[in-house]
Structures are given as structure tokens and as C-alpha cells.
Amino acid sequence: MRISDAKVFVCCPGRNFVTLKIYTDSGVYGLGDGTLNGRELAVASYLRDHIVPCLIGRDPSQIEDIWQYLYKGAYWRKGPVTMTAIAAVDVALWDIKAKALDTPLYNLLGGKVRDRVMVYGHAYGTTIEKTIEDVNRHIESGYVAVRAQSAIPGLSSTYGVTTARAYEPAQKGLPAEHSWSSEKYLAFVPTLFEQLRTAVGNDVHLLHDVHHRLTPIQAASLGRALEPYRLFWMEDATTGELQEGFRIVRQHTTTPLAVGEVFDTIWDVKLLVTEQLVDYLRLSLRAGGISALRKIASFAEMYHVQMGSHGASDLSPVTMGAALHFDSAVHNVAIQEYMPHSKETLDVFPRAYRFADGYMHPAEAPGHGVDFDEALADKYPYDPAYLPVNRKLDGTLWDW
Ligand code: EZ4
Numbered sequence: 168m169r170i171s172d173a174k175v176f177v178c179c180p181g182r183n184f185v186t187l188k189i190y191t192d193s194g195v196y197g198l199g200d201g202t203l204n205g206r207e208l209a210v211a212s213y214l215r216d217h218i219v220p221c222l223i224g225r226d227p228s229q230i231e232d233i234w235q236y237l238y239k240g241a242y243w244r245k246g247p248v249t250m251t252a253i254a255a256v257d258v259a260l261w262d263i264k265a266k267a268l269d270t271p272l273y274n275l276l277g278g279k280v281r282d283r284v285m286v287y288g289h290a291y292g293t294t295i296e297k298t299i300e301d302v303n304r305h306i307e308s309g310y311v312a313v314r315a316q317s318a319i320p321g322l323s324s325t326y327g328v329t330t331a332r333a334y335e336p337a338q339k340g341l342p343a344e345h346s347w348s349s350e351k352y353l354a355f356v357p358t359l360f361e362q363l364r365t366a367v368g369n370d371v372h373l374l375h376d377v378h379h380r381l382t383p384i385q386a387a388s389l390g391r392a393l394e395p396y397r398l399f400w401m402e403d404a405t406t407g408e409l410q411e412g413f414r415i416v417r418q419h420t421t422t423p424l425a426v427g428e429v430f431d432t433i434w435d436v437k438l439l440v441t442e443q444l445v446d447y448l449r450l451s452l453r454a455g456g457i458s459a460l461r462k463i464a465s466f467a468e469m470y471h472v473q474m475g476s477h478g479a480s481d482l483s484p485v486t487m488g489a490a491l492h493f494d495s496a497v498h499n500v501a502i503q504e505y506m507p508h509s510k511e512t513l514d515v516f517p518r519a520y521r522f523a524d525g526y527m528h529p530a531e532a533p534g535h536g537v538d539f540d541e542a543l544a545d546k547y548p549y550d551p552a553y554l555p556v557n558r559k560l561d562g563t564l565w566d567w
């Protein structure tokens with residue numbers, strides 16, 4: 168079998184997605200997701216202009232060799248654009264191999280180690296009361312794990328909180344500006360979780376995302392203050408570029424720590440894993456695809472670190488569909504983030520995975536089980552949108 172062609176599609180069924188379709192001379196095709204929220208066209212060009220010409224004529228069964236060829240062969244390694252583009256190719260090739268062998272993708276990864284994949288949903292509210300109501304709504308619809316974010320009193324906007332029915336991190340047009348105060352945030356969040364834990368009891372996993380907005384010592388202090396409420400994890404408590412920063416957080420708190428949705432390679436987690444500074448890695452298939460994430464998971468497994476992949480709705484259903492095969496087959500996967508896609512998005516990506524009672528079930532169809540309706544996608548042209556930036560109250564650009 169040979170790769171005969173590959174095409175890149177950019178569409179916006181409610182939000183922007185980049186989709187790679189690899190065709191073979193046997194008629195089997197594979198689909199990969201090349202979406203990098205807010206930087207979509209950079210990946211589309213990387214794929215179209217630099218990768219697709221190198222793929223034509225190759226044997227699609229040689230997934231590892233093609234991965235190495237694209238990673239090492241570029242000379243310029245790592246980085247979100249490169250790794251997202253490699254991920255799109257890698258996932259499409261795994262899809263082709265599983266379809267060619269007429270089996271669900273999880274079978275090629277060692278087979279199922281669990282019946283279903285625990286997911287966590289996103290609850291949010293403009294007040295503590297509304298946040299508790301939203302967490303309860305999630306519990307009523309079956310979720311066993313819920314992330315809770317609440318507007319911070321005294322701040323005009325908070326990332327992760329909206330009054331809209333569905334939360335979308337990117338906004339049309341140029342980047343919005345949010346305001347930030349670590350002091351107001353630190354004074355508020357323990358009260359949120361105190362009331363939340365009292366309201367929902369002990370049977371549900373509660374999670375929280377700090378979005379990298381605290382310094383290591385502030386993160387340490389928040390982790391300690393949240394200990395009585397027994398979080399499943401505190402996510403992105405501080406920025407991850409300096410892996411040593413997590414030593415400070417870890418030294419001071421037993422609240423479990425998760426990090427990594429913005430990481431691209433195994434190198435980004437080396438110290439975090441070998442020093443056991445975090446409990447969960449949040450890299451998604453965007454970080455180099457199934458071939459890369461398997462290695463990261465095996466490395467983490469040696470150090471009692473588990474996986475809990477990023478699963479926001481700005482990754483396309485192709486990533487979710489493929490991730491569920493990875494999640495079903497990899498032993499040290501603990502949980503998967505799940506932000507449901509809009510109806511417009513789901514119509515463009517017919518799929519065979521499903522959500523039931525707080526858990527996701529991978530497709531049982533051959534491949535990863537997610538398809539792409541090109542004609543429908545054509546009706547939704549690219550529409551620029553950006554993630555917001557975040558400034559402290561004095562105007563200093565801050566982390567998020
Ligand atoms: O901010 O996917 O844990 N989930 C998150 C997401 C990310 C977005 C960025 O594109 O933090 O909402």
C-alpha cells in the first residue's frame with residue numbers, strides 16, 4: 168500500500184478545525200486532527216506546504232519511521248505547530264492501519280484494559296451558587312467527575328466562565344483582554360470548594376484548573392488550602408516551562424497535581440516525571456500523536472504518574488475518537504477531559520464513540536471511528552478567532 172495523496176481541510180462549524188485526510192492506492196483513507204486553537208492556519212500551511220509533498224509514495228504502514236522522518240528530518244524539532252502537524256499525520260496513519268486490518272484501533276495498542284473511560288465535564292458559574300447548580304446538573308446527567316470554575320468577585324471576566332450555554336475558549340476577532348488578581352483569586356477559591364464539597368458530598372470527583380496563573384509559592388498555598396476538599400487534581404497550578412518550579416508546589420501540598428495540555432514532547436515532562444513532581448500528565452494526541460503519547464505514558468508509568476488527556480472542544484472529534492482508543496488500551500490512563508462539541512461540529516464529523524453515564528466508549532468500528540463530511544464542512548469557511556490574553560489589574564501581561 169502507498170500513500171497516493173493527502174489533503175488539508177480548514178473549516179469552522181461553530182469553531183475552527185484543521186483536518187488532514189491521507190489517501191492510499193488501496194482506497195483506504197485515514198483522518199487526523201491538526202487543530203491548534205488560535206493558530207490554525209500555521210499548522211494547515213505546515214501540513215500542506217511542507218509535509219504532504221514528503222508523504223506521497225510512502226508506505227503508510229511504516230508509522231514509526233514516518234514519525235521519525237517528520238520529527239528528526241525537519242531539523243527544527245518540537246514546538247506546537249510542528250508537533251500538531253506530526254500528530255495529524257500519525258493519527259491518520261494509525262486510522263489507515265486499523266481500517267486495513269479491519270479492527271478498532273485499540274486492538275493495535277494492546278487491546279482494551281478497561282470497559283469504559285472515565286471523563287470529567289466542565290461546570291462553571293458567575294457565582295458560587297450557580298457553580299454548585301451546574302456541578303449538580305452534571306452529576307444528575309451521570310458525570311462522576313466534574314471540573315468547577317467560578318467567576319472571581321471583583322474581576323470583570325474569568326477564563327473558563329461564561330453566561331453562554333456552551334463554553335468556547337476562543338473568541339471571534341482579535342484577542343480579548345481579561346483581568347487578573349492572584350490575591351482576589353486565592354482569597355476566593357477555597358470558599359468555593361468548601362461550599363461545593365459540602366453541597367455535593369464525597370462521591371463525586373472535583374477538579375479545578377488554575378490555568379497557569381499562580382507563582383509556584385502561590386500555587387503551593389492554594390494546594391494546601393484546598394486539601395480538606397480532596398480534589399481529584401489541581402491543574403496547571405503554575406507555568407510548566409520551568410519544570411523545577413513544581414518542586415516548590417509539591418513540597419508544600421498533598422493536593423494531586425496535573426499539568427501539560429500546552430506541552431508538545433516528552434522533553435517537557437522529563438523532570439516532572441523523574442522527580443514525581445506531578446500526578447497526572449495532560450498532554451493530548453496533539454503532542455505528536457498516538458506514537459508519541461504512548462512513549463510518554465510508558466515513561467510516566469515507571470514513576471507512578473498517570474495520564475489525563477486534554478479533551479477540550481477545540482480539539483476536533485477526530486482527536487476525541489482516537490484518544491478514546493488510547494485511553495481504552497493504556498494502563499496508566501486515569502481520566503479524560505470531555506467538553507462536548509456543538510451540533511454543527513458533530514454533524515461535520517460523523518462518529519461512532521459515545522458518552523453514557525459519565526463514561527466514554529470508544530468506537531467499535533475499524534480505525535478510530537470518526538469520519539469527515541467534506542461537503543458539509545465546505546459550508547463553514549475559516550473564521551479567525553483567538554484565545555484571550557490576561558493582564559494584572561495594573562496592565563501587566565500575565566500568564567493564563
Ligand atoms: O484552555 O482548550 O483544561 N482545559 C482547558 C481548555 C484550554 C483550551 C485552550 O485552547 O484548559 O479549556
Ligand code: CO
Pocket residue numbers: 376378402403428
Ligand atoms: Co486546562
